[in-house]
Every structure is written in structure tokens, then in C-alpha cells.
Amino acid sequence: AQKVTQAQTEISVVEKEDVTLDCVYETRDTTYYLFWYKQPPSGELVFLIRRNSFDEQNEISGRYSWNFQKSTSSFNFTITASQVVDSAVYFCALSGDNQGGKLIFGQGTELSVKP
Amino acid sequence: SQTIHQWPATLVQPVGSPLSLECTVEGTSNPNLYWYRQAAGRGLQLLFYSVGIGQISSEVPQNLSASRPQDRQFILSSKKLLLSDSGFYLCACRTGGAVFGYTFGSGTRLTVV
Numbered sequence: 001a002q003k004v005t006q007a008q009t010e011i012s013v014v015e016k017e018d019v020t021l022d023c024v025y026e027t028r029d030t031t032y033y034l035f036w037y038k039q040p041p042s043g044e045l046v047f048l049i050r051r052n053s054f055d056e057q058n059e060i061s062g063r064y065s066w067n068f069q070k071s072t073s074s075f076n077f078t079i080t081a082s083q084v085v086d087s088a089v090y091f092c093a094l095s096g097d098n099q100g101g102k103l104i105f106g107q108g109t110e111l112s113v114k115p
Numbered sequence: 116s117q118t119i120h121q122w123p124a125t126l127v128q129p130v131g132s133p134l135s136l137e138c139t140v141e142g143t144s145n146p147n148l149y150w151y152r153q154a155a156g157r158g159l160q161l162l163f164y165s166v167g168i169g170q171i172s173s174e175v176p177q178n179l180s181a182s183r184p185q186d187r188q189f190i191l192s193s194k195k196l197l198l199s200d201s202g203f204y205l206c207a208c209r210t211g212g213a214v215f216g217y218t219f220g221s222g223t224r225l226t227v228v
Binding site (some may be wrong): 095108 | 147151157158159160161165166172174203205207209215216217219221222224
């Protein structure tokens, strides 16, 4: 069975601090895909990144960076120099090619960035 | 690109009343479709998924059912709502090819009173 664990339920930081959101996953699939989504208070899901299981290259996009490590089954997300607009719930998610390609979400981490 | 239309945006229904939420997809054919629910302050729980017309897989036993009468139409229903059915419902489709990923609707916030 597939599972995603986001152990941090809530994180509170002060603006300009760096923050890392943890994500650990479990799967028996050899090919799988990892995602991060942002959910602002309005509720819609905003896609941030997708990673394929065969591509362990880390990625940086502006203030956002992702560290994918298959050896520890982790896909952590770091925000550098956080801003108030980063305040939201962040979800890590996992899917494979079997079982209808269903996307399984972690419980989410609520990030609060204070000015 | 794919677009998901989901309505209504908000809904207040009394306990025991029926429910029908509709989701339609544009810009793709034969998509995999999914219904998720998010209870207040909780994560996104997969309720149902469908890989084709008339094919429904249920992830959790509950008071809800799903149907897919047409290729790009996915319906979530209940004959009698419970208070515990309150939540934020999201429809999603899986897109393939070079832009593989998932497209989500804007969601329906259901309050059962």
C-alpha cells in the first residue's frame, strides 16, 4: 500500500527565516511520482512540483527547493527567506501507475509565516 | 490543457437530504477521475476513482457513492446526508504524456446542518 507521512502538523516561522517541510513516503512500485501542492485559505490546490522516481536530481525554483532521496524515501521541501504569502497548507503526495494512478496525500503541514 | 468544472462552490444541506455533486472535464478524453474529501483541518482523503465509463472504485466505506455516466462526467451522490459528510470536496483528473500530472477542480464546500 502507498502511504505519505508529513510529521509536522504546524510550523510557525518569522518572515525571512528558512523552513523545511518534511515528507516521507512508502510504496512498492518501482516507478512512482511525488508531488508537492500548496493550499491557500481559498481552498484550491496549487501545483508546485512533480518528481519521477527515476530522477533523483534536486530542484530549485526561486526561493523553493526540493530534496529527493530514495535511500531514505524522503522528498523534503525548503522555502528560503520565507514570506507572509507563503502561509498555507502544504501537501506532499504520491502516485504510481497501478490502481488507477490514484494520488495519495499526506496529512499536510500548515505553515504560518509571521511578519 | 485540461479544465475541471465543479459546482456548486458552496452548499448547505440538512441532515437526511440527498446530494449530487457534478464534475465535468474539458480538454481530454478517457481520463482517470477522482473524488477527494477534506474534512475541516484535515488532509485530503481519496473517496472514489474511475478509469472509465461505469467503472468505479471505492477507497473507503461510507455514506457516499459515485457514478460515471459519460467519459468526462463524474458524479458524487448520497441518498441521505450525515453531519459527518460535511467537508470540502475536490474532483481531479489525471493527465498523461509530457505534462503528466493531476488537474483539480475548484472544490465544493458542503455543510450539513
